[in-house]
Amino acid sequence: MKITVVGTGYVGLVTGACLAEMGNHVVCLDLDARKIEILNNGGIPIHEPGLLEVVQRNAKGGRLEFTTDVDAAVAHGTVQFIAVGTPPDEDGSADLKYVLAAARAIGERMTDYKVIVDKSTVPVGTADKVHAAVAEALAARGETMEFSVVSNPEFLKEGAAVEDFMRPDRIIVGAEDERAILLMRSIYAPFVRNRDRLLVMDLRSAEFTKYAANAMLATRISFMNELSRLAERVGADIEWVRQGIGSDPRIGTHFLYPGAGYGGSCFPKDVKALVRSGAEVGLNLGVLEAVEAANERQKQVLVEKVVARFGADLSGRRFAMWGLAFKPGTDDMREAPSRVIVADLIARGAEVVAYDPVAMEEAQRVMPGQAGLRYAASAPETLPGADALLIVTEWKEFRSPDFDAIRAQLKQPLVFDGRNLFEPIDMAQLGIEYHAIGRPAPKRA
Numbered sequence: 001m002k003i004t005v006v007g008t009g010y011v012g013l014v015t016g017a018c019l020a021e022m023g024n025h026v027v028c029l030d031l032d033a034r035k036i037e038i039l040n041n042g043g044i045p046i047h048e049p050g051l052l053e054v055v056q057r058n059a060k061g062g063r064l065e066f067t068t069d070v071d072a073a074v075a076h077g078t079v080q081f082i083a084v085g086t087p088p089d090e091d092g093s094a095d096l097k098y099v100l101a102a103a104r105a106i107g108e109r110m111t112d113y114k115v116i117v118d119k120s121t122v123p124v125g126t127a128d129k130v131h132a133a134v135a136e137a138l139a140a141r142g143e144t145m146e147f148s149v150v151s152n153p154e155f156l157k158e159g160a161a162v163e164d165f166m167r168p169d170r171i172i173v174g175a176e177d178e179r180a181i182l183l184m185r186s187i188y189a190p191f192v193r194n195r196d197r198l199l200v201m202d203l204r205s206a207e208f209t210k211y212a213a214n215a216m217l218a219t220r221i222s223f224m225n226e227l228s229r230l231a232e233r234v235g236a237d238i239e240w241v242r243q244g245i246g247s248d249p250r251i252g253t254h255f256l257y258p259g260a261g262y263g264g265s266c267f268p269k270d271v272k273a274l275v276r277s278g279a280e281v282g283l284n285l286g287v288l289e290a291v292e293a294a295n296e297r298q299k300q301v302l303v304e305k306v307v308a309r310f311g312a313d314l315s316g317r318r319f320a321m322w323g324l325a326f327k328p329g330t331d332d333m334r335e336a337p338s339r340v341i342v343a344d345l346i347a348r349g350a351e352v353v354a355y356d357p358v359a360m361e362e363a364q365r366v367m368p369g370q371a372g373l374r375y376a377a378s379a380p381e382t383l384p385g386a387d388a389l390l391i392v393t394e395w396k397e398f399r400s401p402d403f404d405a406i407r408a409q410l411k412q413p414l415v416f417d418g419r420n421l422f423e424p425i426d427m428a429q430l431g432i433e434y435h436a437i438g439r440p441a442p443k444r445a
């Protein structure tokens with residue numbers, strides 16, 4: 001099938017590459033000439049495990065092309081996926097300007113039937129707006145032409161995006177006409193061969209499902225983060241509590257990890273957008289407001305612990321920091337807690353020496369010229385002369401570090417762990433002062 005993907009970011013590039021992998025002929029469009037140039041030169045503009053191989057294989061096979069040429073991209077695909085960004089507007093609602101511009105661009109150029117698929121995360125009712133934008137563009141040309149609008153929200157996780165796309169838990173298709181449903185079924189058939197995981201529903205429910213899923217996951221994290229604060233006050237260990245509740249199948253083990261707050265391009269903006277959708281129809285979504293407020297608080301938790309240990313004035317202090325990306329497996333720095341932590345430490349007079357396996361270039365881009373922040377070429381190289389180590393992202397390479405080096409090279413053996421990578425009792429035995437999230441110091445070492 002001939003498919004166009006509009007927007008070649010995390011979602012668009014993975015979608016395009018995986019659809020090409022199944023034999024489709026895919027054209028990926030982006031207005032960002034830098035991204036398209038990188039792709040046309042055989043690279044990829046983001047860090048995503050396994051993606052480069054899929055992109056290179058399919059580009060070489062002639063099934064995957066990259067362009068900035070809107071005319072050619074619209075002419076190519078019967079199915080046009082829209083995977084552009086939907087950043088938060090000033091009031092927290094999803095800003096649809098990129099989605100609607102993409103829709104208009106299709107309406108201004110199409111010459112035959114198209115299925116226009118919203119893959120971006122968009123609020124309920126967006127499919128109607130996309131429909132109107134295309135219809136208006138056609139009317140302006142004095143044309144009437146058949147087209148369908150489908151909602152097909154994406155559930156991939158950065159860091160495991162290719163795997164998630166190739167083996168989806170479910171595929172949500174919101175559509176209200178048979179022709180579009182059949183086309184969507186045939187596009188996704190190769191991905192659901194062992195068991196049909198495609199759920200067809202009405203457009204609004206499909207749009208809603210994506211926000212509901214992200215809001216639920218964010219709620220679990222904020223819930224655990226809030227309980228971790230209580231655990232610290234009352235002398236309980238949140239890690240035992242996590243295991244104790246996660247073993248109940250009604251609760252399950254996923255997304256119950258307390259930490260330094262959630263970040264990324266999805267949870268923060270999607271929770272805000274859902275709260276805003278509620279407000280627009282006069283509903284106060286109090287649970288989700290609290291989820292967001294708890295997360296903002298949680299981004300401060302590591303610095304609060306540092307301040308409790310060293311005092312509010314951190315002038316002359318240096319901190320080693322492991323991890324910058326909002327989660328492991330990605331170089332995405334959008335809304336990363338590390339940004340709040342770095343800014344706060346530096347505002348208090350400290351210096352930060354940071355290391356991240358893949359996100360340092362992106363960190364330099366989003367925190368340009370940040371005085372007081374230096375980068376090291378490896379995790380151990382952040383340590384010499386630092387007052388303490390802060391762990392912010394749970395990369396695998398931080399899980400079994402050289403504790404002797406930590407002890408020997410820091411000014412004092414002191415670790416603030418925002419991801420609960422270690423056991424307090426082990427750290428006590430190693431002679432390392434250890435501050436984790438929701439975990440009391442051990443009663444016996």
Ligand SMILES: NC(=O)c1ccc[n+]([C@@H]2O[C@H](COP(=O)([O-])OP(=O)(O)OC[C@H]3O[C@@H](n4cnc5c(N)ncnc54)[C@H](O)[C@@H]3O)[C@@H](O)[C@H]2O)c1
Nearest residue numbers: 007008009010011030031032084085086098102120121154
């Ligand atoms: N990143 C994720 O993990 C993830 C997961 C599921 C859903 N989503 C949703 O998918 C959407 C895209 O997210 P992303 O992380 O891939 O964004 P991104 O910022 O990485 O990529 C968006 C791309 O669209 C391009 N673009 C904007 N307007 C365009 C236009 N008119 N024509 C062509 N290209 C255009 C931009 O240049 C950019 O490269 C968002 O709505 C997001 O919420 C993201």
